[in-house]
Amino acid sequence: MTRQAIQTSGAPAALGPYSQGIRSGDLVFCSGQLGLDPTTGEMADGVEAQAERSLRNLLSVLDAAGLSFDDVVKTTIFLADVNDFAAVNAIYATFMPEPPPARSTIGVGGLPKGALIEIEAIARRPIADAVAAGRA
Secondary structure (H helix, E strand, O other): OOEEEEOOOOOOOOOOOOOOEEEEOOEEEEEEEOOEOOOOOOEOOOHHHHHHHHHHHHHHHHHHOOOOHHHEEEEEEEEOOHHHHHHHHHHHHHHOOOOOOEEEEEEOOOOHHHOOEEEEEEEEOOHHHHHHOOOO
């Protein structure tokens, strides 16, 4: 099975040796997105702003793959402080369609660049696209 890198200027460039996203068959694996502004490289101020920026960055990666949050089947949220769970949940809910994807939320000891939140996702191409590509 081949892997194809997904890259967009609508999200911050990778901070290390990884891709913003990888398409493998009908699945797209999106690397974790911080609350960094892709133009300035500045971190958004506060957990709510970082959550929103993280989700906008993630949406840009999905868009580069021809997908949206409607195609996301699983997300993982990493929080520097689990006490931010409710605030992040409120922002997250405004981006996710019904039914929302499966999700894990994990409290971590630290995140790159001192971020308060990081969000990653797995999406699946719609069946009609898979059939057209001969992979369903």
